Amino acid sequence: MNKKINFITLEGRNMVHDALLSGQKIVSVIISTSSLKEPRIIEIETLANKKGVRVQKVSSEEISEISDSRNPQGVVALMNILEPPSLEEVLKEKRDVNILLLNHIDYEQNLGAILRSAWASGVDLVIASPNGVHEVTPVVAKVSMGAAAYVPLLSMSLFQAIKLLHKYAVPVVGVEVNMGDSYTNTNLRGPVAFVMGGEAVGLSEPLQKECDIFVNIPMNVEVASLNVSVATALVLFEKMRQENQ
Numbered sequence: 001m002n003k004k005i006n007f008i009t010l011e012g013r014n015m016v017h018d019a020l021l022s023g024q025k026i027v028s029v030i031i032s033t034s035s036l037k038e039p040r041i042i043e044i045e046t047l048a049n050k051k052g053v054r055v056q057k058v059s060s061e062e063i064s065e066i067s068d069s070r071n072p073q074g075v076v077a078l079m080n081i082l083e084p085p086s087l088e089e090v091l092k093e094k095r096d097v098n099i100l101l102l103n104h105i106d107y108e109q110n111l112g113a114i115l116r117s118a119w120a121s122g123v124d125l126v127i128a129s130p131n132g133v134h135e136v137t138p139v140v141a142k143v144s145m146g147a148a149a150y151v152p153l154l155s156m157s158l159f160q161a162i163k164l165l166h167k168y169a170v171p172v173v174g175v176e177v178n179m180g181d182s183y184t185n186t187n188l189r190g191p192v193a194f195v196m197g198g199e200a201v202g203l204s205e206p207l208q209k210e211c212d213i214f215v216n217i218p219m220n221v222e223v224a225s226l227n228v229s230v231a232t233a234l235v236l237f238e239k240m241r242q243e244n245q
Contacts, residue, residue: 007080008141008148011072013040015146020047025080028054032063035074068142084152090125091168097191098123101158104198105132112143113229119147121236127154127161162210165193171212175235176203177225180214188239196232
């Protein structure tokens with residue numbers, strides 16, 4: 001497995017612009033000299049200067065070498081990954097929490113995709129069990145497309161996390177094949193903590209005993225299960241849909 005990293009690369013004009021407007025710590029902004037006269041790039045450079053962020057100007061070839069994507073649009077930023085808060089800090093700060101618990105994630109690509117969905121759907125904290133992928137690696141950061149800098153990722157025993165969630169009266173919802181009602185027929189509004197199983201193992205029996213209710217994602221009987229990042233996205237966006245109704 002790749003080593004944990006302390007910063008990620010943000011690419012593209014909108015992503016870099018939005019990051020500069022956020023409260024995140026931008027280490028530096030790197031701009032292609034061929035794009036310096038373009039209005040959006042001028043705006044990005046002005047924002048960076050106002051915030052005291054170091055601006056580097058390099059050739060388009062150097063931008064391409066730094067970039068992971070095929071189209072960085074002439075600008076790349078390096079952003080620090082902040083240390084995540086503790087679960088109890090999150091629970092004390094916000095009553096209507098949206099927490100995601102991940103058990104035994106095997107692939108970095110899946111964790112990156114999950115962080116992307118968590119960012120888009122307003123998850124407050126992602127907790128990954130130490131028995132799987134549980135840190136932001138270069139692969140996780142790349143697949144997350146910037147989300148790794150915004151969504152706190154905490155490595156913690158899921159049993160300890162659930163004990164704390166119960167203390168703060170947050171319902172723990174297990175997502176498992178053929179268990180409980182359909183996720184679209186279940187009220188997911190308000191504070192909630194979703195527990196997702198890994199690709200191979202699902203939710204273990206001890207973890208199932210800690211859940212308050214279960215939901216499932218209906219699918220054709222020929223399909224054993226969905227990829228965990230896909231299943232996570234479906235459940236998170238169904239909660240978002242219900243909250244916005």
